[in-house]
Amino acid sequence: MTSNQPTGPFPDPIVNETRVRHGGGADLIIGDRTKNDYINLTTGEVRVARIVEGVRLDTTQATPIVGRGILDDTYRLVRLYRTVAGKFFALNVEWADEFGIIGGELLHPIEDGHVLSVAQMYIGTSDTLAFLRDWYGGGWLPRDEFLARRWAAAVLSADSHETLFGTSDCGCMGKDPSGVPFIAHEP
Numbered sequence: 001m002t003s004n005q006p007t008g009p010f011p012d013p014i015v016n017e018t019r020v021r022h023g024g025g026a027d028l029i030i031g032d033r034t035k036n037d038y039i040n041l042t043t044g045e046v047r048v049a050r051i052v053e054g055v056r057l058d059t060t061q062a063t064p065i066v067g068r069g070i071l072d073d074t075y076r077l078v079r080l081y082r083t084v085a086g087k088f089f090a091l092n093v094e095w096a097d098e099f100g101i102i103g104g105e106l107l108h109p110i111e112d113g114h115v116l117s118v119a120q121m122y123i124g125t126s127d128t129l130a131f132l133r134d135w136y137g138g139g140w141l142p143r144d145e146f147l148a149r150r151w152a153a154a155v156l157s158a159d160s161h162e163t164l165f166g167t168s169d170c171g172c173m174g175k176d177p178s179g180v181p182f183i184a185h186e187p
Contacts, residue, residue, distance in 0.1 A: 010063050010082075011130075011134035013065055014123060014131050015044070016069070016124055017044055017067050018069045019041065019069070020071055027041075027042040030101060031101075035048075041075060041095070044069075046077075046079070049107075050107045052108070057107040059079075059081060061084065064079055064080070064081055065079075065081060065082055065135055066080045066119050066131065067080075073096070074095060075096075077094075078122055080115070082141075088110040088112070089108060089109050090108045091106060092106060092108060116136070116141065119141070129164070137164060148165075149165055
């Protein structure tokens, strides 16, 4: 997988995040103060940095690509970021009022070969065209033509698919050469 050579400014991030407040209306701010974490679930501002596998992953120095915040029994905030060096990582926060932050590490590096699969889990069907056109087609993400075409074919109209990739009779929709599972769902 190779990356395009992007030009111009980053596209706008694709964000579908439910916001939450304390019962009294105050901002709901969580995070590990010993690590200088700041996660504001009311405004969406996130300041988290870690050294993972010898690399600094820092939400304040990276560009957000996609974000999703879901409230059910717990609140889950997931985001995909791109660093200045072109590396990718995910933020994964799960919070419950009575327990605080649930789970392990907040930041996880994402290998180039998995960036589209991770993004696919975070993006709703209605945002797929904009994501594939602006982020993938704009060269900001690693190339995985097979997965991108399969994803588009599963959720977009034929016209939108052909606008992104040209005609579909290229023979490239056959067997997945990577073995990476294809996910076609509305997160």
